[in-house]
Amino acid sequence: MTNSSVGSQNEQLKTADWEIDFYSRPIIEIDGKKRWELLISSTQDFSGGKTFRWEKKCPSNEVNSIWLSKSLQEAVIEANKQGWDLPKRLRCWRTSMKTMIKKAAEKVGIEVLESRRTFSLYEWLEQREQNVYPNEPGYISGPIAPSKIEILNQPEPLPEALRGDAWSISSISLGSLREAKEWPMEFNSLIPIKESLDEHIQIPGLRLFSRSRALAVSAWLSGVEPVRLIVENNQLLLEAGQEDRWLVTDMSEDYAHQVNHQLTEAKNNADGIQFIAIQSSPEEKKFTGFWMLKDTNNLII
Numbered sequence: 001m002t003n004s005s006v007g008s009q010n011e012q013l014k015t016a017d018w019e020i021d022f023y024s025r026p027i028i029e030i031d032g033k034k035r036w037e038l039l040i041s042s043t044q045d046f047s048g049g050k051t052f053r054w055e056k057k058c059p060s061n062e063v064n065s066i067w068l069s070k071s072l073q074e075a076v077i078e079a080n081k082q083g084w085d086l087p088k089r090l091r092c093w094r095t096s097m098k099t100m101i102k103k104a105a106e107k108v109g110i111e112v113l114e115s116r117r118t119f120s121l122y123e124w125l126e127q128r129e130q131n132v133y134p135n136e137p138g139y140i141s142g143p144i145a146p147s148k149i150e151i152l153n154q155p156e157p158l159p160e161a162l163r164g165d166a167w168s169i170s171s172i173s174l175g176s177l178r179e180a181k182e183w184p185m186e187f188n189s190l191i192p193i194k195e196s197l198d199e200h201i202q203i204p205g206l207r208l209f210s211r212s213r214a215l216a217v218s219a220w221l222s223g224v225e226p227v228r229l230i231v232e233n234n235q236l237l238l239e240a241g242q243e244d245r246w247l248v249t250d251m252s253e254d255y256a257h258q259v260n261h262q263l264t265e266a267k268n269n270a271d272g273i274q275f276i277a278i279q280s281s282p283e284e285k286k287f288t289g290f291w292m293l294k295d296t297n298n299l300i301i
Helices: 003-011 065-081 095-108 119-131 214-224 253-269
Strands: 018-028 034-042 053-058 089-092 111-114 166-173 185-189 202-209 226-232 235-240 244-250 273-279 287-294
Touching: 018 095, 018 119, 034 065, 034 119, 053 065, 065 095, 089 095, 095 111, 166 253, 185 214, 202 226, 202 253, 214 273, 214 287, 226 253, 226 273, 235 253, 253 273
Parallel strands: 018 089, 089 111, 185 287, 202 273, 226 287
Antiparallel strands: 018 034, 034 053, 166 202, 226 235, 235 244, 273 287
């Protein structure tokens, strides 16, 4: 094969970040120990393209970075066969496994992000919890592995320079949000929207305005991996990364109740979708930054 043909082939490779979960499952193997399993999913976006998924069981006596590194290399090879390029980033959300995953990924040359923006993986895990594991020999019914650990860190105030000039809670119809990939944006991160959702559902979100620092705020937010907005003790909080919490603003009791109701409605009726938009002013037509968020905190994974 000539160099030119290799280059042509590489240009056709699909690119996506990966999301990883390496953990025990609700299944007791014949040796009396819990099954360990590696799951990898490519991050989904608005393209509607196929998702790369890869799974492998791990012997309970080989749960270490050596096994994981070799398995990551196998996954890379298999992904390449299916037309995928080496991922630039690997997101992991379990704090207890981050050290092992980082050590293993370093040998493969993949950057690891500590992040709960692993929405594709959450969806796959939920499907497996419901439809795969219960049909396996040795399945343990009932809650065995804990849900995602409740984040109890005290929220930190947003850095002064990044708070912007003003903010507002707003909403946008899900139908309009489906067109987000066409919007002019400097920074963004979009996630798939289920086709079954009603396009008239209103999606709540936070709009931040800064005439002089909109780009800086967007760049900062892009680096912290924003996950979801919540209301707690009459405060609006942004959860990000693996366990970070940022205080956006204090609110009156009545307004906090109103915002919490909007977020809860979206969680119950709109697959938990939320958003954060950053603009230089309310009149500005384009977004300096736009992130779709998702409240998945009720999943058993």
